[in-house]
Amino acid sequence: MKLFLKLLASFVVALVLGVGSALLLLRGGLGGTIAVGPWMTSDVIGSADADPYTRARVAIGGLLALNRSETIYFTAATDSDGEALRMQCTYKIIGSDPPARWWSITAYAADHYLIPNPQDRYSYGGNTVAREDDGSFVISAGPSAGGGNWIPTGETDGTFTLTLRLYNPTEEAARDPSGIVLPRIAREACAP
Template identity: 35%
Template sequence: MLRTVFLVTVVLVIALGAGAGSVWLMLEQTRSVGSVDVGAWTAFPKAGTPEADPYSRARAARLGELSLGQAEGIVFIADQDDAGAPLQRQCSYRIVGNVPPVRFFTLYAADQTRRILPAPGRFRAALHSRELLWSNDEVVEIGVGPHAEPGNWLPVSGSGQMLLILALFDTPVSTGRSVEDIPLPSIEKTGCDV
């Protein structure tokens, strides 16, 4: 009798631990159920829609996010560069490429909980599409890092991992063609402070 109670208790503890652990893992991962990868960028195109999977809904509730509706836009998150290395605050990066047709977009650096990183000094903590310098062929080039750069620069400070969050507002990408087929800028590491 005591052996049966012990075995049932062990099985329940293992089942509850494995279930809770798998849910925690799914909520902590940048790439998980319902995500779509475009280069180094990851999006959850169904977030904010009735078709959103339970993990996307739980992630948004846990982080206190208000997901954009499908007609409002789409958010892309990068936690690594194009080489697959995690993004670090003490490193400098170059974001280069085309941005899909969009009325407005923002780019900012965030911590692992997706809270915006404070900018050093009097600099802005985020960039938006109307304040950027664009090349003649509609290519945007943005420097990200702790040291000032000419042209478009997103300052970051501190050390540790970071996320880059690109929010596209009022874009046909979110309602039209497949998200996997859209052009997004590349993220290349240009150097690191030791």
């Protein structure tokens, strides 16, 4: 009986450790190995080369990943200074059109879902963003309305991520996403 209890205890510990470590790995976001400033991507998302963990992370993140020649997905969990994106802070996303036929930037809560807001505003894209005189754009993300392009991040304490999608990227961008110039994410201020 003692041997059975020891085996059962060992099995339970192994099961908890195995499932727990797999969940931590899978819930860690899309991440990737290619960094462009705060933006991260993976060269296997949306490809036949994706390993089972990458496929599971894509499924958990709710991303319907298209082939890399159709879409490149970048995710930012930090600003350009490496600080976590916090819902109670205001950020400026400053850039110009990336090398793609169309693009969008969307904010997501830590649970990978859109951040609920009364404005029903979740993202901006190449055809919806108001532009500066030189063709560049500035998108504000934060808890209170900033004029122009504003993505609400809610009023709760927590973190969020930004996802930048490049639809129909140029061949060069699809081949070497690390060479793309992407928007800067600058923290403006944080509520106490």
